[in-house]
Amino acid sequence: MRSLLTKIKEIFVPNKSIPKNACFFCKRKMPDLRNYRNEANKRIKVCYQCVEYAERRAYRK
Numbered sequence: 439m440r441s442l443l444t445k446i447k448e449i450f451v452p453n454k455s456i457p458k459n460a461c462f463f464c465k466r467k468m469p470d471l472r473n474y475r476n477e478a479n480k481r482i483k484v485c486y487q488c489v490e491y492a493e494r495r496a497y498r499k
């Protein structure tokens with residue numbers, strides 16, 4: 439079981455465990471990432487394998 443402090447950290451820093459050059463969907467580090475914007479207009483990186491998924495979600499480039 440995770441400690442309460444860990445849970446609090448996750449709430450305030452949700453992307454801490456995700457590497458900067460990792461795909462938004464599969465969280466894998468990929469060399470060819472494309473920039474998209476999600477529904478919250480936040481910049482995300484999507485790998486070529488997840489681009490189709492991003493397009494389906496109507497994420498903009």
Ligand SMILES: [Zn+2]
Nearest residue numbers: 461464485488
């Ligand atoms: Zn991906």
